[in-house]
Amino acid sequence: MPNQEAAVVDGTTLELRIANDLEEVSGLIEAVEAFCEEQGAPPKVSYQLCLVIDEIVTNIISYAYEDEGRHEILLRFDARGGGLSGTIEDDGKPFNPLTDSAAPDLDADIDDRPIGGLGVFFLKSFMDSVGYERDGGLNRLSFAKTLVPATAGNEA
């Protein structure tokens, strides 16, 4: 994975940094897929997460920055506690995909790269919870999916 800074794998967590370069997305998705497999996530969940990350990160790289400079996007994943959760952080312009994106119209002509579009649609469809915060100069998108259904005895 050229240009991709060291992935930190610590048992059940993964941290990845990539530059704002569309060529890094493919390698990023493969790393996310490998992590999901290592953690025993079902193929359906792995695929759904990859679609979400693929689209969200592509949108960040394409639209978040108003300069031509190099920026980093930080992704963290956590597979503890019977779920899969994570965050995506960028230092681009303030943008809350949950409120600032248009809903996709699957019937309409589709632009090559609509802002929001499928990414947020997938995010809301596939994840059990999603969140956004603006923290200092960072956009931080968070998401979580439960993998293990609650059964009597392990509910909080």
Next chain:
Amino acid sequence: MELHEESVGPVLVLTPKGRVDSATSKSFEEKVMGLINGGTSTLLVDFGSLDYISSAGLRVLLMAAKKLKSSQGKFAISTMPDHIREVFEISGFATVLAIHPDRQTGLSALGA
């Protein structure tokens, strides 16, 4: 990603092999839209050898379906792996894209 192409009667069958992701979706788009713009009017995309398809790849298929529909052509997908099919169903793509369980059913549906 390799893109295998063959004609079966009136149907052009496209079988992408490997991954349609941000590295390969542009050439996938060029190939698919090139075929349609060049006169292909009945297209079956066989997912049986596909390891992964990104949302950019899914958009190409939506574009292709819409273009063929508007020119009275026909489009279908076959042999979708379960994990991809579930995504199609959840996201509503299954209502705009015809999906068949296997290649033969897809071919029959398209008139081969």
